[in-house]
Amino acid sequence: MQTQSRPIVNANGGAATCFESAAEGDEQYYEAVVRELARGQELTGELQAEVLRVLRGQGQSEATAAFILREVSRAFAVCISIMGGSSSPAATSPADGTLPAASGAGARRAKDDGVPRKRTVTPSPYSDGYQWRKYGQKRIIGTKFPRCYYRCGYHRERGCRATKQVQEEQHSNAGGPRMYLVIYGHEHTCHRASPTAAVEPDVARSPTGLLDFSAVGLPRQQEQGGVVQLSKEELEQQVLVSSLACVLQGSQCYSGGGSQEGSSSQGRTGAGEDGGSAPAVPVETSLDVMDYYDVTDTL
DNA sequence: TTCATTTGACCAGA
DNA sequence: TCTGGTCAAATGAA
Numbered sequence: 260m261q262t263q264s265r266p267i268v269n270a271n272g273g274a275a276t277c278f279e280s281a282a283e284g285d286e287q288y289y290e291a292v293v294r295e296l297a298r299g300q301e302l303t304g305e306l307q308a309e310v311l312r313v314l315r316g317q318g319q320s321e322a323t324a325a326f327i328l329r330e331v332s333r334a335f336a337v338c339i340s341i342m343g344g345s346s347s348p349a350a351t352s353p354a355d356g357t358l359p360a361a362s363g364a365g366a367r368r369a370k371d372d373g374v375p376r377k378r379t380v381t382p383s384p385y386s387d388g389y390q391w392r393k394y395g396q397k398r399i400i401g402t403k404f405p406r407c408y409y410r411c412g413y414h415r416e417r418g419c420r421a422t423k424q425v426q427e428e429q430h431s432n433a434g435g436p437r438m439y440l441v442i443y444g445h446e447h448t449c450h451r452a453s454p455t456a457a458v459e460p461d462v463a464r465s466p467t468g469l470l471d472f473s474a475v476g477l478p479r480q481q482e483q484g485g486v487v488q489l490s491k492e493e494l495e496q497q498v499l500v501s502s503l504a505c506v507l508q509g510s511q512c513y514s515g516g517g518s519q520e521g522s523s524s525q526g527r528t529g530a531g532e533d534g535g536s537a538p539a540v541p542v543e544t545s546l547d548v549m550d551y552y553d554v555t556d557t558l
Numbered sequence: 559t560t561c562a563t564t565t566g567a568c569c570a571g572a
Numbered sequence: 573t574c575t576g577g578t579c580a581a582a583t584g585a586a
Binding site for chain 1: 574575576577578579580
């Protein structure tokens with residue numbers, strides 16, 4: 260009855276862990292994906308050793324690189340874990356147990372119209388480039404934190420049906436950043452109706468569908484709905500990050516105009532978590548995989 | 559005054 | 573009947 264979730268490679272590689280409904284079976288497909296994920300994790304470990312050796316003694320750069328590589332490695336572990344438990348992806352937990360047993364309470368499928376859902380575990384659920392508006396919050400049985408419901412800020416104006424749910428992981432890494440499970444619903448249609456310009460007038464979109472920061476000189480990064488200019492030092496950090504991302508992505512730097520990458524948000528408020536009372540996410544921790552792509556595009 | 563968030567109620571699927 | 577998802581009135585902030 261329950262449809263299996265099957266990973267997809269986003270056209271732009273935007274999400275670390277994406278799933279779409281698929282027919283049951285396809286074991287070979289899963290095996291191949293798990294094999295590639297394992298390979299990625301292995302290479303990440305090697306890269307980590309190499310990068311840390313090169314950056315030794317370089318303070319913040321070293322710390323940033325270490326953090327990012329740790330997260331990349333963790334993301335691979337999560338993916339592998341999810342893929343490994345193909346019969347019930349939601350019930351599996353990754354190496355560090357960050358995926359909650361949230362849907363374990365029956366994994367009941369509510370009013371989702373059979374819409375494919377993309378699941379992502381990220382420390383920065385709010386900086387995905389879109390403007391979200393919170394429309395509900397619900398305490399989910401068997402989970403410690405409430406689940407917040409967001410829909411696209413252009414839901415009314417442009418009839419965009421995109422939604423996302425954000426839920427803090429039950430056991431965030433001790434001492435590490437808080438991790439959030441983000442589930443995306445419908446695709447964004449707002450940027451198709453009125454591409455980029457309406458969302459971020461002075462940021463051009465590259466052929467890949469990603470933001471082309473070169474058009475405005477400096478990269479931008481959304482933070483709690485605001486747009487901040489990055490200093491040269493921060494830019495260098497992001498270039499470093501993007502380099503790592505490129506290595507990890509290998510040849511999978513696909514082009515294409517998916518919805519994940521989105522555009523920088525404009526917006527006076529953006530989608531603040533829990534009424535905007537959430538603490539601002541540090542630059543380092545707000546860099547999730549999707550952000551890497553934005554930066555990568557500037558190279 | 560406008561708009562976003564909060565929160566209890568309602569609806570529908572399992 | 574239970575639970576997740578959505579609605580909409582109330583509330584607060586800018």
